[in-house]
Amino acid sequence: MSQPRDHWSSNTGLVLAATGSAIGLGNLWKFPFITWENNGGAFVLVYLICIAAVGLPIMMAELLIGRRSQKSAVGALKDAVASKWPAGRKLGALAGGWGVLAGFILLSYYTVIAGWSLYYFTKSLSWTFGGYPVGMLPGDLFNGQALNTGLQLLLSLGFSLGTIAVVYFGVSKGIEKIARIFLPILFGILLLMLVSALGMSGSAEALGFIFRPNFSELGMEGILEALGHSFFTLSLGMGAMITYGSYISRKHSVVKASGAIVALDTIIALVATVIMFSVIFSVAGMREEISGSTVGMLFISLPELFYTEVPFGVVLGPLFYVLVALAALTSTISLLEVVSAYLIDERGLTRHKATIGAGAAIFVFTTFAVLSIPGLLGVSAEGLLSTMEIFDGKIGWFATADHFVSNWMLPTGGFFITLAAGWFMTREATKSELMDGTEPRWFKYGAWRFFIRWVAPIAVAAIIVFVIRGVDFS
Ligand code: TRP
Numbered sequence: 001m002s003q004p005r006d007h008w009s010s011n012t013g014l015v016l017a018a019t020g021s022a023i024g025l026g027n028l029w030k031f032p033f034i035t036w037e038n039n040g041g042a043f044v045l046v047y048l049i050c051i052a053a054v055g056l057p058i059m060m061a062e063l064l065i066g067r068r069s070q071k072s073a074v075g076a077l078k079d080a081v082a083s084k085w086p087a088g089r090k091l092g093a094l095a096g097g098w099g100v101l102a103g104f105i106l107l108s109y110y111t112v113i114a115g116w117s118l119y120y121f122t123k124s125l126s127w128t129f130g131g132y133p134v135g136m137l138p139g140d141l142f143n144g145q146a147l148n149t150g151l152q153l154l155l156s157l158g159f160s161l162g163t164i165a166v167v168y169f170g171v172s173k174g175i176e177k178i179a180r181i182f183l184p185i186l187f188g189i190l191l192l193m194l195v196s197a198l199g200m201s202g203s204a205e206a207l208g209f210i211f212r213p214n215f216s217e218l219g220m221e222g223i224l225e226a227l228g229h230s231f232f233t234l235s236l237g238m239g240a241m242i243t244y245g246s247y248i249s250r251k252h253s254v255v256k257a258s259g260a261i262v263a264l265d266t267i268i269a270l271v272a273t274v275i276m277f278s279v280i281f282s283v284a285g286m287r288e289e290i291s292g293s294t295v296g297m298l299f300i301s302l303p304e305l306f307y308t309e310v311p312f313g314v315v316l317g318p319l320f321y322v323l324v325a326l327a328a329l330t331s332t333i334s335l336l337e338v339v340s341a342y343l344i345d346e347r348g349l350t351r352h353k354a355t356i357g358a359g360a361a362i363f364v365f366t367t368f369a370v371l372s373i374p375g376l377l378g379v380s381a382e383g384l385l386s387t388m389e390i391f392d393g394k395i396g397w398f399a400t401a402d403h404f405v406s407n408w409m410l411p412t413g414g415f416f417i418t419l420a421a422g423w424f425m426t427r428e429a430t431k432s433e434l435m436d437g438t439e440p441r442w443f444k445y446g447a448w449r450f451f452i453r454w455v456a457p458i459a460v461a462a463i464i465v466f467v468i469r470g471v472d473f474s
Contacts, residue, residue, distance in 0.1 A: 066245025372396020
């Protein structure tokens, strides 16, 4: 007997859950780093254009595909393709399955980094009360924990269990409830940190770096990176938003929700970047030290700086890692939901069985990611490494998975979604989903249709062409 489908209890519930999915390590970890690598200003501007011209239309497409069919990724894409082309159901199913696989793979390594936030939370709490240890090298601390395989397994197991526990309770009683509590806390912590960071001496320089465009600094790869990241940060291209869309009831607006999700995700990424750069620019010599890796920023440079530089850092330090953990958790639950919802909708499993089964299977791959860390850190060569090189060495499950998901799976999945919404679904079908009386006045259906049929697919196809030609932007 199938149960009636669970739904978000309100528009706010949907927006908070989907925003929670979008805001994650991509905002706090990846975006500041690629902004740094691409010299700020111009890159940020291009990123904003990609978000508006490609990310927003695809966000609406995913939510509407899900809402229309009331099924998760596989079933929804099957229905979408079949609306004009009944024989194409298989292709839709394949694309949905591709997304489920992407969710599975991404979750397997995302959990590992998420686990680090738990370690740093407990550490920073102990520094808050006991003082930051004199003479400790931050790099050694990071390496020590990352190379401790037992500890890594424990941390990622903890994070996986947390994720499973939320998804186990379902959409309105699990995912939405957690988002309603955690997102306001997350916003509050970021606001406190922003106030503190803006008071630091480097904040003016940081704002200039981020918001003053200088196009001579930006190359083609930077533009592709901006485009690719707009998929990752908005949780697009793998059916996560299709799945969340399938829990939207008729009363709630796809357009309004999309606008709010995309705006919040973008604001949070920018705020996080302003905070981190204000700290970095305030400390002499920090700029040079950062130049290697974003892991360096989040888990090596920042912990010490909280205790030496940041106003109210003793309070903000532990809070910051709570923030990272909450942001990551609301993302991991949506990743697990993609896989679980597939098992529930398409394979007839109960939610409890689907969640525990998928969570356990994914954790097997998480252990592969953990075991590949020493290789990533290049330990064999020198014992302990210069941590700035992490992930540049692309070895093991961890690096392979990230490369494959960001470069191949999300763009190809996203491309298919633009085709499904722009070309396979009828005009009447998409119009009735978007123009249902709940849409805001700024929304023009014709503009959306133009972007989803032409602008978005061409832009995404460009990523794919460059990736085929060997460009790597993961
Ligand atoms: N958006 C998440 C972040 O910024 C990462 C992510 C990509 C994701 N695709 C997803 C999360 C799908 C949930 C579901 O960190």
